[in-house]
Amino acid sequence: MxxxxxxxxxxxxxxxxxxxxxxxxxxxxxxxxxxxxxxxxxxLPSVATAIADLLSGINRYPDSSAADLSGAIAARYGVDTSNVVLGSGSVEIVSQLMRATAGPGDEVLFAWRSFEAYPMLVRAAGAESVHVPLTAEHRHDLDAMAAAITDRTRLIIVCNPNNPTGTTVSNAELVRFLDRVPSDIVVVIDEAYQHFNEQEDAPTGVELFRRYPNVAVAHTFSKAYGLAGIRVGYAIAPEPLAQAMRKVALPFGVTSLAQRAATASLEAExxxxxxxxxxxxxxxxxxxxxxxxxxxxxxxxxxxxxxxxxxxxxxxxxxxxxxxxxxxxxxxxxxxxxxxxxxxxxxxxxxxxxxxxxxxxxxxxxxxx
CATH class of the missing domain: 3.90.1150.10 (Aspartate Aminotransferase, domain 1)
Known part of the structure; x- marks a missing residue:
């Protein structure tokens, strides 16, 4: 007791x-x-070397702005650094998105089953989860998700490819869905597994970010880049949303080693x-x-x-x-x-x-x- x-x-x-x-x-x-x-x-050997070169300086705090990594990501996707937000893996990025958009009485909408951390992060933000069942083919039911939007919906997550089913939505399907979402509701496309997606007509989250003012994209260095143990991810988000995310981010949440490893990984794509x-x-x-x-x-x-x-x-x-x-x-x-x-x-x-x-x-x- x-x-x-x-x-x-x-x-x-x-x-x-x-x-x-x-x-x-x-x-x-x-x-x-x-x-x-x-x-x-x-x-990758070049990444391991880059990390090793920083070990003598781990008594110092990391650059809280992560200028080098933010700049590299911005250059990689042709966006402004003001649109780039870093976090300790894409899990923390999704948590930032939830805490920046939703609170008590608000709803976060996503397919189910999807990434098992989503409901935990929603509850931690004080909001409520709305689970929309997958189709019989284990895919997102975007029509049902659109129908589930209410005046309490603040954030919608589309995990593509979906974890744990591996299924995807096409670009045409996602565009049709986004056209139905009110412009004041944030839609985050969680692309943790984007490198492995060879689906024909696969959507590109960053292109949809350019097209829709309410779309953000979540990426991670944990999967294809092989940096799961070092914890670094990022969002590309509209500037007002990016600013709100930084306000709820963990200070110094991305270590110097993580920043350097991620930057080196982008250089070795x-x-x-x-x-x-x-x-x-x-x-x-x-x-x-x-x-x-x-x-x-x-x-x-x-x-x-x-x-x-x-x-x-x-x-x-x-x-x-x-x-x-x-x-x-x-x-x-x-x-x-x-x-x-x-x-x-x-x-x-x-x-x-x-x-x-x-x-x-x-x-x-x-x-x-």
Missing amino acids: TDLRLRPDLDALPSYRQGKAAPTEAADGPVFKLSSNENPYPA AELQVRVDALIAERARVLGALTAGGWRLPESQGNFIWFPLGDDTAAAAEILERHGILVRPFPGEGLRATIGEVEANDRLVAAAGELAAAGITGGLVAVAV
């Missing part, structure tokens, strides 16, 4: 669950962590693209192998695959773990498996065959493996 006066509305809020940590070895070999959508490649292409090719290989084995899964444009297994989810996750594969289960809905090292992906495909043979498929497998 405690006499401390805490917010009672937090009692119903689950804590964010990080992907399960992997021991280095299991009984039959290494264990692979495919539960957190991490990039299996280490930082050609080298980075080689790794992105390899992960996309590996995603295609894994999905092809699963399809050949009888699985019928949503087409993913992220660096992960979604298995909508329903009530079979927990049993499937346990079997995969026995095979040294840690995935992210969402009980009663499905599990998400990151595209990792080739050996990890081979194990995932092999273990999926065991799931099918055991009938643990959520009704997804047309032909037993």
Whole structure:
């Protein structure tokens, strides 16, 4: 018992669950962590060197304006630095967007299931979440989202590609939706997995930012750039919104090491693209192998695959773990498996065959493996 006066509305809020940590070895070999959508490649050598060169100065505070990184991002996308807002990963960027737009009595609207941190961040901002179910194909139902807008709606999130399903919306679909959203409601396009999106007619968030005065874009260096452990993300937002976001941002939230690593990563994008292409090719290989084995899964444009297994989810996750594969289960809905090292992906495909043979498929497998 405690006499401390805490917010009672937090009692119903689950804590964010990080992907399960992997021991280095299991009984039959290494264990692979495919539960957190991490990039299996280490930082690019040039990025690691850039970070190492700063270590002697970590006794000093970082540049709170992050001028070098903000300038590099602005140059990369052809926007003004006043439109660039930095944060400790895109999670903190989304949190800034919520706290800058919504408060008690306001609503934040998004598809569900989507990124599991959204409801937690909304509650922390004091606002209310409005969940709009995905379609039967695990995609955003933009018509239903438009219909769910009320006079209390302050922020709408479109996660594209969507986490954890990997599904996308097309440019035409998104433009049609944005045309229906009142101009005083902010729409943020969360493009954490944009580098992996090869969908035909894929929207480009920054182009929509140029076209619509109420659109912001959230990006991260955690996924394609492989900087998840250093925590840096950014928004490109209309200037009034960007100013409001800075007011609620954590002071010195982006460290000197993060700023330098991100800047160096932007300078090495050609080298980075080689790794992105390899992960996309590996995603295609894994999905092809699963399809050949009888699985019928949503087409993913992220660096992960979604298995909508329903009530079979927990049993499937346990079997995969026995095979040294840690995935992210969402009980009663499905599990998400990151595209990792080739050996990890081979194990995932092999273990999926065991799931099918055991009938643990959520009704997804047309032909037993």
